[in-house]
Amino acid sequence: MRFKCLLTFSAILSGALMATAQTPASYVNPFIGASTSTKAAGTYHGLGKTFPGADTPFGMVQVSPNTITGGDNGSGYSYEHTxxxxxxxxxxxxxxxYGDLGNFLVMxxxxxxxxxxxTVDHPEGGxxxxxxxxxxxxxxxxxxxKLTDNNIKAEMTAAPHSGILRFTFPQNKQSRIQIDLARRVGxxxxxxxxxxxxxxxxxxxxxxTPDGGGxxxxxxxxxxxxxxHAEFSKPLKNYGVWSADIPDGWSRKREDVxxxxYQAQIANAEIIKQVKEKEGKHLGxxxxxxxxxxEQVLMKAGIxxxxIDGARNNLSKEISDWNFDAVHQRAVALWNKALSKVAVVGGTKEEKTVFYTSMYHTMIDPRVFEDVDGRYWGGDGKAHTSNGFTKRTIFSGWDVFRSQMPLxxxxxxxLVNDMVNSLVTLANEKDKNYxxxxxxxxxxxxxxLGNPAVSIIADAYTKGIRGFDLKKAYELSVNSVEKFGNGDKGYTPGGLSLSYTLEYAYTDWCAAQLAKALGxxxxxxxxxxxGQAYKNIFDKDKGWFRPREGNGDWAAWPDSGRLKAWYGTMESNPYQQGWFVPQDVPGMVKLMGGSQKVIADLNNFFEKAPQDMMWNDYYNHANEPVHHVPYLYNxxxxxxxxxxxxxxxCKRAYHDGVLGLVGNEDVGQMSAWYVLSAIGIHPVCPGDTRQEITSPVFNKVSIKLDNRYGKGKLFTILAANNSAKNIYIQSAxxxxxxxxxxxxxxxxxxAGGTLKLQMGAQPSKTWGLAN
Incomplete structure (x- = not known):
């Protein structure tokens, strides 16, 4: 009942937000997915794990509430915490x-x-x-x-490298702003x-450092x-630090902290008044x-x-005064500009909210990792200045190569060009050959697992996104697939044999596309x-993919067969992972017994998924390896x-509410799938320029194009006679x-142009069959 209430409240909140002008940003509901609850998810993976705080598109700073430090709570926030x-x-x-970041905690x-x-259970203790x-x-x-313990209202907004908080205090002789400098998620x-x-x-x-968990x-x-570098609107008169004595021999991983x-040691920290400068192991x-x-008291900070000079310069360039509302307006303007890259007409309010919130979630990472002057901290521990690209970070490769980067x-x-350059230059800086x-x-x-960076490089180059050193990118791609690959055996043995073998076969094919480009x-x-190595783990007797041991023997077949979780697979089962042969769908279909048999098996795969699309043994949208599978029917x-x-x-797995994502957002991937699918296009095989067409959620979609990478200015998808019932394309x-x-x-x-789809209530068995 509690989680139904959460869903209802969040929907009400979103409706209130949309009462303002209907700009793209006004549809965004950052509470979508903002729960780590394993109870609500029904699995240890939890739910969306997003955060609701203030940020800007791909910004370095995210000023957000944190409700928990430890456990598998990577965002630091979960809606049900009180x-x-x-x-x-x-x-x-x-x-x-377990997550990371969550630094510079202000309270x-x-x-x-x-x-x-x-703690969450005993908040009065801190x-x-x-x-x-x-x-x-x-x-x-x-x-x-509104923080009720001391009746303080907290507001926050952000710029790309800085943030500002506005606190409204009651009458009090001992009000305070305190900053926990030791705090870190995980x-x-x-x-x-x-x-x-x-x-x-x-x-x-x-x-x-890794010694501190994270x-x-x-x-x-x-x-x-x-x-x-932080500044306060009220002068520093009665100030100080607290310093906890952490013995040298103490371990400082997540469970230790x-x-x-450990918590008793922090609670009994020494309080040092009027100290001008301090270094220590646990300071505030x-x-x-x-x-x-x-009375309103403000604090702003650049990071x-x-x-430190970089932090100070970032703040001075972005937030030079104390006009909180102006910073907020600039943040909203940045979001409207970013989100307006795709304009949609039609659909319900919920569908528009889900759509623009999904776009919003795809525009958090890969975030800017350089200061306003273009300087960044390199993998060699030295200062560098970006040249011809923006240095970015947080590349959740195994997830985002499927939908996020293709979007x-x-x-x-x-941005894709930036990410390729960031990965290639990082390898050089760290003196890595992969x-x-x-x-x-x-x-x-x-x-x-896998070599997802090879996928995004191949996809970028094939699509004409080529503002990087192809020779170096190819060299690193080859080194990657040689270092992490199926080797002389033609498969990868061991506990995750199936997932590794299939993923490596795909990225070997990606390396082939780059080789072709280089002649x-x-x-x-x-x-x-x-790229044909997938055939080496297909057991014809079982009619499915099966993990192999180092000596070539098949791993023992479990009683539950291909539904057995973790049987040769990462976070999945063979039924789910086995569809991952994007580079050679015809070859996969032939192994599986032909088109009609495969269609019947896919129908079973989808029909046995639960109505709510939560974690399950069949089509498990909560986990990425199946995200291309609906498009195999094409x-x-x-x-x-x-x-x-x-x-x-789109209807069953995405909602306007806290529980609106059936699985981890995974740095934009879950939302990117929705954005692409809702507008009616999605790839099966990144690295191939073919984009599958499907039924759009919206009647009209207008995509602004960057004509530095193509000739067009606008690509429009029209879905005539589209509705919740008219979901089938009749002609185009x-x-x-x-x-x-x-x-x-x-x-x-x-190139720009218009794709017009005529929709109807019954499947057309004739449209879309041309090669």
Whole structure:
């Protein structure tokens, strides 16, 4: 019942937000997916894991409420929690693996100073506060809430490299703003420094290392320093630091920091008044002041990952005064500009809210990782200046190569170019001879599997996005597939044999496409052949893919067969992962027994998925390996079934509410699938320019094109007679001429033009069958 209430409240909130002018930003509901609850999800993977705080498109700063530090709560926030720990300046979106960032945690308080946050179960033990849920508001670039413990209203907005908070205090002789400098999602920063530079400003840094947990509880190798420069609207008169004595021998991973012993040490931290400068293992800063009733006190800060000077410059360039409302308006303007790349007509209010919130979620990462002057911290630990591209970070490769990066090739091709350059230059800076599959703040985390960077490079180049060093990108791609690949055996043995083998075969094919572009026929033939490795793990007796041992034997077949979770697969089962042969669908279909048998099997796959599309053993939209599967019907001469199921997934797996995402957002991937599917196009095989056509959710879609990467200015998709019942394409025209293909080439999209679809209530068994 509680979660039904959450869903209802969030829908009401979204409706209130949309009462304003219907700009794209006004449809955004940042509460969609903002829950980590495993209970509501029915699985340990949880739900969307998004955050509701203020940010700008692809900005470095996200000023957001944090309700929890530990556990598998990567965003630091979950809607069902009843207290807030503070408001941090950095967040990750939609990820598991314990998360990271959540740095520079600011909290307005009053009364006796408390130096530990307290816990979700016992908020009274620390500086966290219970809050009034009905007061919580979030929109693109803005967040507000009423903290009830001390009757303080908190508001926040952001610029790309900085943020500003506005606190409205009651009358009080001991009001306060305190900043926990040690705080970090999934652990702690291991060393901090703070300095009072004048009567209105402080600056310093927070060093985060794997010893302090963070990404993968340290296994993600995240190592970074956040530099800050912060200013206060009220002068610093009664201020100080708190410093907890953390013994040298203490382990500082996530579970250690969460322990009663560690938390007691923080709660008993030494409070040092009027200190001008301090370095330590667990520091916080506070400033106290008297406030009148409804007095507003503001704090603004710039951050940088390279230097204090960078943080100071970022703030001065972006927020030079104390006009909170003006910063908010600029943030909204940035969001309207970014979201207006796609304009939709038709659909319900909920569908528009889901659509523009999905676009919003695809525009958080890969975020800017350079200061306003173009300087960034390189993988070699040195300062660099970007040249011809914007340095970006957070590449959730295994997820985003499927939909997120293909979406950006259409609406933000320059961003894709940035990401390729960022990955290639990072390999050079770190003196690595391969591309990272899951990059976070320059770290080679090694998270998940495959060689997804090879996929996005091949996809970019094939689509004419080529503002990078192709020779170096190809060299790194080859080194990647050689270092991580199916090797001499032609398959990868072990516990994840099936997932590894299929993913590696696909990215070998991607490497072949790059070889072809370079005229390297020898490599083209080599990697094309290696792209056929999927055949080496297909068991004809079982009629499906099956993991193999190192000696070539099949792994024992389980009683539940291909429905067995983790049987040779990553976070899935063989039924789900086995469809991943995007580079050779005809070959896969032939192995599986032909088109009619495969269609029947796909029908079973979809029909047995639960109505709510939550985590399950069949079509599991909550996890990415199946995201291309609805589009396989187009390849099987049954495009009406692609239309049927993509419309069903859009309706059943995406909603305007806290529980509106059935699985982790995964840094834009879950939302990108919706954006592409809702406008009516999606790839099966990134690296191939073929884009599958499906039934659009909206009557009209207008996509603004970047004519630096194509000749067109606008590509329009019209769906005549479209409705919730009329979901099937009856006929089509491309630029006024009859069109009977169920796919369109990328070059025809970026050339501009109009694709007109005539919709109807019954499947057409004749449209879309031309090759």
């Amino acid at each position: 207290s807030i720990e503070g408001f941090a300046f950095t967040q990750m979106s939609g990820i598991g693996w 307005p308080t009053a009364g006796k100073l408390k130096t530990s946050a307290g 500086y966290r506060s219970v809050y009034l849920k009905a007061s919580e508001k979030a929109s693109a670039g803005y967040y507000a809430v 652990g702690t920063s291991t060393l901090q420094s703070v300095k009072v530079v004048n009567d209105h400003a402080i600056e310093g840094w927070m060093k985060c 990404w993968g509880n340290g296994d993600g190798h995240a190592e970074y320093t956040v530099y800050f 969460e322990s009663t012993k 800063f506070y400033t106290e002041f008297t406030t009148q009733a409804n 940088s990952f390279i230097s 950006q090739t259409i609406i933000n091709p320059a 591309l990272e599959r899951w990059e976070l703040l320059n770290s080679y985390s090694g998270c998940m 390297n026929n020898k490599d083209y033939e080599k990697y094309t052949q290696r 390849r099987l001469a049954a495009p009406w079934l692609t239309q049927k199921w993509t419309r069903a997934i 025209q491309l630029n006024g001429k009859p069109y009977n293909k169920c796919f369109i080439d990328y070059k025809d999209i970026v």
